[in-house]
Amino acid sequence: MNIPETSLPRIVIIGGGFAGLAVAKGLEKKDVQVVLIDKHNYHTFQPLLYQVATGGLEPDSIAFPLRKIFNNLEDYYFRLAEVHQVLPHKNEIETSIGNLTYDHLVIATGSATNFFGSENIEKYTMEMKSVPQSLNIRSLIIENFEEALLTSDLAERNALMNFVIVGGGPTGVELAGALAEMKKGILPKDYPDLDIRQMQINLIQGSDRLLDAMSKKASKRAEDFLTRLGVDIWKNLYVNDYDGKTVHTNNDKTFEAATVIWAAGVTGELINGLDAEALIERAGRIKVDAHNLVVGSDNIYAIGDVASMSSEEYPHGHPMMARPAIQQGKLLAKNLLATLKGKKLKPFKYNDKGSMATIGRNKAVVDLPNFKFQGFFAWFVWMFVHLFSLIGFRNKVIVFMNWVYNYIRFDRETRLIIRPFKNKNKYSFRDEDA
Amino acid sequence: MNIPETSLPRIVIIGGGFAGLAVAKGLEKKDVQVVLIDKHNYHTFQPLLYQVATGGLEPDSIAFPLRKIFNNLEDYYFRLAEVHQVLPHKNEIETSIGNLTYDHLVIATGSATNFFGSENIEKYTMEMKSVPQSLNIRSLIIENFEEALLTSDLAERNALMNFVIVGGGPTGVELAGALAEMKKGILPKDYPDLDIRQMQINLIQGSDRLLDAMSKKASKRAEDFLTRLGVDIWKNLYVNDYDGKTVHTNNDKTFEAATVIWAAGVTGELINGLDAEALIERAGRIKVDAHNLVVGSDNIYAIGDVASMSSEEYPHGHPMMARPAIQQGKLLAKNLLATLKGKKLKPFKYNDKGSMATIGRNKAVVDLPNFKFQGFFAWFVWMFVHLFSLIGFRNKVIVFMNWVYNYIRFDRETRLIIRPFKNKNKYSFRDEDA
Structure with a gap:
C-alpha cells in the first residue's frame, strides 16, 4: 500500500x-x-441522502472529498x-x-x-445508504413516470405510480414526505397528461407508531403531517416478500408497486x-x-x-x-x-442531545431532552442543524442556495436521469413485451 | 407513444x-x-462539460430537466x-x-x-460529449492518481500520470488548461506522497496551431498560456492508434499514457x-x-x-x-x-458574433468580428457569456457560486468518484497482476 x-x-x-x-x-x-x-474517496452526509433521491440536492453537495480533509497534514494517509x-x-x-x-x-x-435474510427483498427493493444508491432511486422514480405515460393499462400505470416505503423511522418518514411534496408541486406540472392523484405513497411501519424512537407527540405530529400530505400510513404491518411486482405482508394486505424502498433496518x-x-x-x-x-x-x-x-x-x-x-x-x-502515553482512559457516556426528523416544507419534529416541539420552528432548527453539520464551506453554501431556491419556487430541479437505473429485475411492461 | x-x-x-x-x-x-x-430527460450545456470532467462543477448544474421547460404549456409533449x-x-x-x-x-x-473509423481509438479513448462521459473522465483521473500512489514501478506511475488530449480545438484547449490547474493547485495537496511534477499533459493538434478556427493572435496567446501552465503542445501531429497503453502517431513520437481523451473531431x-x-x-x-x-x-x-x-x-x-x-x-x-400559414420563408444567414475559449484562471481568448482580446478581460467576458447562456436560474446561481468559490480558494471540490469508471480495457497494473 x-x-x-x-x-x-x-x-x-x-x-x-x-x-x-x-x-x-x-x-x-x-x-x-x-x-x-x-x-469511496468521499465522506457521505447520509442524513440528506433522501433529498438526493428526490431531486432536491445534487449528490456532490452532500459528499466531501476525504483527501481534502488531510491536505497539509503530515503523516496522514488516505487509501481508496x-x-x-x-x-x-x-x-x-x-x-x-x-x-x-x-x-x-x-x-x-x-x-x-438489513434485509433480514430475504433474498427477494434484497434483489428487488431499493436501498438508500450511499450516494450511488440514492441516484438510482432518483433515476427510477423518473423512469417510472416516463413509463407510466406510455401505457394504457390502468393496473400497470397504477403500479408504476405506486411507491412503497418500508420502515417508519426517520429515513422512511423523510423520504415519504419528500415524495409527497414531489407529488404535490412538481409531478403534476411535469406530467400534465398523467393523473397524478393516482400516485400512491405507502409508508409501512412494523410497530404501532412512526418514529418510534422519538416521543409520542413527535410520532403523532409526524403522522398528521404525512397524512395531510397524502401519504398512506400502515402501522403494525410487516413486509414478508416482494417479487418485483407484489408486496406481501403479514396479513392479507398486498401492494402492487414498481418501486419498493427498503428502510426497515x-x-x-x-x-x-x-x-x-x-x-x-x-x-x-x-x-x-x-x-x-x-x-x-x-x-x-x-x-x-x-x-x-x-x-x-x-x-x-x-x-x-x-x-x-x-x-x-x-x-x-x-x-x-x-x-x-500510558495515561488513564475515560469511559464513554453518550450525551443524548435529542433527535429530529423533517417531513416537508415548514414541517418537522424535534425532541430535545427537556423540550419537544413541532412545525415551522422545528423545521427551521432541523435545517440549521443539518446545514451546520455538513462538511465543507462550499457544500454548506450550495445546499443553502438549493434550499432557498426550492423553498421559494416550490421546486426540486435536479430531477435528472444522469445514469439510468438498469436492473434486469426492474418492473417494466415494455421489457416484457420485447 | x-x-x-x-x-x-x-x-x-x-x-x-x-x-x-x-x-x-x-x-x-x-x-x-x-x-x-x-x-436524456435533460438539456446538456456542453460548453461546460470540461469543468464537470475536472471537478470544478457538479453535473446537475449544467443540466436542465427538459420537462420543466414545457411546464404550463398546452399541446407540448416530451418523450424520453x-x-x-x-x-x-x-x-x-x-x-x-x-x-x-x-x-x-x-x-x-x-x-x-468522430473516431475516424478506428476501432481501437473508439474502444480505448475517453470522449466528452455528455454528462455521463464527463463523469467517467472525472472518475478516471482520480482513479489513476489513486493507483499511481500504489506502484513503485516508475514507468507505470508515469503512464498513470500522463494525460494525452487529442485535438486542439476549444474542447481540447479548455480541458488541457483545467487539468493543468488541477496539477498546479489541487493534486500536490491531495497527493503529497506523489511527485506531481511528473504529471504530463500533452495536447496534440493535427494542424499547425491550436484553436485554428480562431484568429492567429488568439492561437498564439492560447499556446503561450498553456505552455506557461505546463502543457506540452504537439502541433502537426496525428494520432493513428492507441491500444490502451501506447499512443502511436504519424511520426516516431509515441506516448505511454493511461488516459487519452479524444477531442479530435x-x-x-x-x-x-x-x-x-x-x-x-x-x-x-x-x-x-x-x-x-x-x-x-x-x-x-x-x-x-x-x-x-x-x-x-x-x-x-x-x-x-x-x-x-x-x-x-x-x-x-x-x-x-x-x-x-402559406407565407414566404426567410433564408438563413449566420450572424457570426465571434468565438472564445478559456484556458484557465484569468486567461481566455476572445475573437469578436472587430475586436480581438486576450487575458483577464477576455476571461471575464467568457464567464459572463457562459453564465448568461446557462438554462435555469438555479443553475446560474450554483455555477456562479462554484466559480467564486473555486476562484477564491484555488480549489475544485467535486473531485469525487461517485461511480467508478469500470472498463475492462482500462489500463491497470493491478488488474493484470490479478
Whole structure:
C-alpha cells in the first residue's frame, strides 16, 4: 500500500463516515501516523441522502472529498480500498490493494441495509445508504413516470405510480414526505397528461407508531403531517416478500408497486477475521467495552454504527445514528493518545442531545431532552442543524442556495436521469413485451 | 407513444440540445402540437462539460430537466426515447417506445465523437460529449492518481500520470488548461506522497496551431498560456492508434499514457431512413437548403450540428457550435409557422458574433468580428457569456457560486468518484497482476 514505515505508532482507521472522521480529526498534529481507508474517496452526509433521491440536492453537495480533509497534514494517509479481513494475530489487515500492519486499528465501517435474510427483498427493493444508491432511486422514480405515460393499462400505470416505503423511522418518514411534496408541486406540472392523484405513497411501519424512537407527540405530529400530505400510513404491518411486482405482508394486505424502498433496518457492516466472541449475531455489530475496545482484543477498536457498547441506559448498544458515532470518535482519539502515553482512559457516556426528523416544507419534529416541539420552528432548527453539520464551506453554501431556491419556487430541479437505473429485475411492461 | 391526435399540425423535434430547444421555444403558444424527443430527460450545456470532467462543477448544474421547460404549456409533449429511424414515405418515426406520425419533422440530433473509423481509438479513448462521459473522465483521473500512489514501478506511475488530449480545438484547449490547474493547485495537496511534477499533459493538434478556427493572435496567446501552465503542445501531429497503453502517431513520437481523451473531431449524429442524396459522407451531416429543409424532402428539417447548409461564406456548412444551432432553431420556428400559414420563408444567414475559449484562471481568448482580446478581460467576458447562456436560474446561481468559490480558494471540490469508471480495457497494473 506504499505507506512509509516510521517510528511513529500507526493508527489505521477503516471508514470515513462520521465516526472515522471524528477519530482522524482528533489525532491531527499528534505524534501518530494515521491511515484512513474507505471504499469511496468521499465522506457521505447520509442524513440528506433522501433529498438526493428526490431531486432536491445534487449528490456532490452532500459528499466531501476525504483527501481534502488531510491536505497539509503530515503523516496522514488516505487509501481508496476495500478491506477484506483483519488478521489480529499478525496486527495486519488484508485489502483490495495489499496488506498493511497496524499498531492500533479502528473499525468504523458503519452500517448496511438489513434485509433480514430475504433474498427477494434484497434483489428487488431499493436501498438508500450511499450516494450511488440514492441516484438510482432518483433515476427510477423518473423512469417510472416516463413509463407510466406510455401505457394504457390502468393496473400497470397504477403500479408504476405506486411507491412503497418500508420502515417508519426517520429515513422512511423523510423520504415519504419528500415524495409527497414531489407529488404535490412538481409531478403534476411535469406530467400534465398523467393523473397524478393516482400516485400512491405507502409508508409501512412494523410497530404501532412512526418514529418510534422519538416521543409520542413527535410520532403523532409526524403522522398528521404525512397524512395531510397524502401519504398512506400502515402501522403494525410487516413486509414478508416482494417479487418485483407484489408486496406481501403479514396479513392479507398486498401492494402492487414498481418501486419498493427498503428502510426497515440496518445491521453493522462487519469485517471478517474478528473473534467470534466479539460478534453479536442479531444486530451484526461488534461488542466493545466502555473504551470502544473490541472484546478479546487489546488494540482493535470499533466505533459508531458497527459497535455495540452495552450500558445500563443502552443495554443493546447506542442508537445507530450520527451523534453517538461522532462522540465515540472524539473520545477514542483522546483515549488512543492516552493509551500511547500510558495515561488513564475515560469511559464513554453518550450525551443524548435529542433527535429530529423533517417531513416537508415548514414541517418537522424535534425532541430535545427537556423540550419537544413541532412545525415551522422545528423545521427551521432541523435545517440549521443539518446545514451546520455538513462538511465543507462550499457544500454548506450550495445546499443553502438549493434550499432557498426550492423553498421559494416550490421546486426540486435536479430531477435528472444522469445514469439510468438498469436492473434486469426492474418492473417494466415494455421489457416484457420485447 | 400516447400522444393525442388533435386537429393541430404535429411538429416532432428530435433532440433537446441548443438547436432543438430553440425551435421548441419559438413554437410556444402557437397553433401547433409540439413533441420533443430526447434520449436524456435533460438539456446538456456542453460548453461546460470540461469543468464537470475536472471537478470544478457538479453535473446537475449544467443540466436542465427538459420537462420543466414545457411546464404550463398546452399541446407540448416530451418523450424520453431513442429514435431508431425515419420512415419518410409514411411521415412516421420509429422509436424505442413505439412509432409516431408527424406533419413536420425537425432533426436536431447534434453531433457525435468522430473516431475516424478506428476501432481501437473508439474502444480505448475517453470522449466528452455528455454528462455521463464527463463523469467517467472525472472518475478516471482520480482513479489513476489513486493507483499511481500504489506502484513503485516508475514507468507505470508515469503512464498513470500522463494525460494525452487529442485535438486542439476549444474542447481540447479548455480541458488541457483545467487539468493543468488541477496539477498546479489541487493534486500536490491531495497527493503529497506523489511527485506531481511528473504529471504530463500533452495536447496534440493535427494542424499547425491550436484553436485554428480562431484568429492567429488568439492561437498564439492560447499556446503561450498553456505552455506557461505546463502543457506540452504537439502541433502537426496525428494520432493513428492507441491500444490502451501506447499512443502511436504519424511520426516516431509515441506516448505511454493511461488516459487519452479524444477531442479530435465530431460528426453529425445521423438517424437512419433518410434518402442517400441527403447525406454527406465525409462529415456525417445532412444536406439542407437555406430554410434547413432536408434535400429531397418537403417536411423534414435538419438544424444545428447535424445539418450542413452550403453557402458562399460556408461552403462546407456552418461551424458545429452552439451559436449557429440556436440561430437556425429560432429561424426554423418562424419558417415553420410561415409554412403553415402559406407565407414566404426567410433564408438563413449566420450572424457570426465571434468565438472564445478559456484556458484557465484569468486567461481566455476572445475573437469578436472587430475586436480581438486576450487575458483577464477576455476571461471575464467568457464567464459572463457562459453564465448568461446557462438554462435555469438555479443553475446560474450554483455555477456562479462554484466559480467564486473555486476562484477564491484555488480549489475544485467535486473531485469525487461517485461511480467508478469500470472498463475492462482500462489500463491497470493491478488488474493484470490479478
